[in-house]
Amino acid sequence: MTVEQKQVYDTIMNRVDDKKPGLFFLYGYGGTGKTYIWRSLVETIRSRGEIVIVVASSGIAALLIPGGRTAHSRFNIPIVIHESLSCTITQDSDLATLIARAKLIICDEATIQCFISTALKLLIMHSGTFYEPIIMADWISPLEEKMGTYVLEAKVISGSNINQKVFIPRLSLVPSDKKIPFNFQRRQFPLALSFAMTINKS
Ligand SMILES: Nc1ncnc2c1ncn2[C@@H]1O[C@H](COP(=O)(O)OP(=O)(O)OP(=O)(O)O)[C@@H](O)[C@H]1O
Structure with missing residues (x-):
């Protein structure tokens, strides 16, 4: 890793290890190694037997990280957007348990929709149980x-x-x-x- 990549990696890993909540935004020019950092974080955390959820705003971006899914698929985000939009995740469902147990959620190539849907809705729905870090990469807002x-x-x-x-x-x-x-x-x-x-x- 480059010095800069290591700095990002350490900052996020320290937060995960400290079991403290956190929300990080990482942006940089194309090809500067953002996905490389996600892959390193994913490998480290999964090698400990812990859960990392990886989502992206498009299917192609989701393929770049092992186990990646689109945010819509992973978090049941409705396709038709309207004023009363909410993700259909019930509190005692398997998905809610998975989210609550995750040490880290990575949202690569995040758009404003990914941000609002993933961060706000989940934090609101699971406030009190959902305290682990979320990363938003390439946030456009x-x-x-x-x-x-x-x-x-x-x-x-x-x-x-x-x-x-x-x-x-x-x-x-x-x-x-x-x-x-x-x-x-x-x-x-x-x-x-x-x-x-x-x-x-x-
Ligand atoms: N520290 C590193 N050592 C070796 N190769 C690296 C390193 N960092 C990145 N790379 C390589 O550089 C290329 C581009 O990196 P990567 O895909 O992570 O960039 P990115 O910032 O996510 O790009 P994009 O914005 O297009 O998604 C990849 O082939 C990756 O393996």
Whole structure:
């Protein structure tokens, strides 16, 4: 490993060994060895007989790490996105147990959807039992600033308002999904998930 890779590896492994919660974002140019770090972490932790969950936002990216799955498949993330979106993981299911026992969750090539779905939903659903580190690699998101309970602080990353800070409050929203036979209201952030992909290969 390079000095930089070793530093990342040690930081994450120390957190795993200390049994403390943690959320790490790793980003870098294509081909700089991010997946190499994931593979090393996976080998180390699995060689101890412990659980690492590896997901990626696409099937191709998931194939690059042993045992990798798409985030949608692993965490039952619905394909059709609507306001009342939630992963269908019940608290006493095998999947919930697997997640709670995992020492580490790696999300490679993570998009904003991967971040929101994997980190927030799981942390909310399993708060109290789910304390192990989650890694998000190659995070692509306009939410670069702070995430509060009632307001998000974000920075615009493209267009005419680039670099401007914005505050997004929680609003009362009524789901428009026609499959729901009644109307109800939820206070939530008025955000739509979006996708972007950049390819920067040497
Ligand atoms: N420390 C290292 N020693 C030897 N080979 C390495 C090392 N780090 C990375 N590599 C090799 O460099 C190549 C690119 O690394 P890797 O796929 O991990 O990059 P990446 O940052 O994940 O790329 P991408 O952003 O495209 O997913 C791979 O063939 C990998 O095996």
